[in-house]
């Protein structure tokens with residue numbers, strides 16, 4: 088997950104196949120330009136782009152996956168998103184949020200923070216691996232994304248607990264050698280990438 092489209096120019100050539108653009112505080116024209124750039128770069132590299140928050144821009148730009156948190160759901164026009172053929176991933180932190188998300192028939196469910204995160208202040212305590220397993224039992228075939236405090240080492244534990252996908256931010260973006268860290272991530276998680 089990256090906070091600027093420029094990161095995709097570094098990550099995609101390494102073989103990253105699933106990325107989320109989580110852009111906060113960009114001016115509208117810059118936001119649109121970054122999402123369009125992300126869309127085009129992902130298409131060129133055969134990667135899947137997930138647009139965080141900005142569902143209307145995703146529709147307008149012909150993007151095909153969005154991520155919505157619980158507050159985003161209060162504002163989002165789910166019917167319009169579905170009419171546009173866009174898939175939806177939803178954040179969850181407790182059973183009530185999970186029930187709300189499942190009622191919308193999401194294309195994935197995210198659970199976090201599995202471990203403590205420094206990316207943003209959250210009211211949720213770390214969820215832990217048992218919670219990952221509980222979520223997977225509850226959601227069955229819907230893909231489960233585990234997020235929060237991920238490292239390549241922890242990713243293996245999250246997969247072992249039932250996660251289908253893991254999402255990382257600062258482990259990569261704050262690393263002194265992001266490309267090297269991404270290569271390690273790709274090596275460590277290669278067995279989880281569908282052929």
Ligand SMILES: Cc1ncc(COP(=O)(O)OP(=O)(O)O)c(N)n1
Nearest residue numbers: 139154155156157178197232234254
């Ligand atoms: C994969 C994934 N999981 C959780 C989030 C968080 O979404 P949200 O709760 O809407 O918070 P913000 O990211 O918008 O601050 C996510 N973006 N992606």
Ligand SMILES: Cc1ncsc1CCOP(=O)(O)O
Nearest residue numbers: 199204206235236255256257
């Ligand atoms: C957006 C978000 N939602 C749950 S944890 C998280 C942040 C993940 O960032 P990091 O991988 O740096 O902990």
Ligand SMILES: [Mg+2]
Nearest residue numbers: 140155156159
């Ligand atoms: Mg959001």
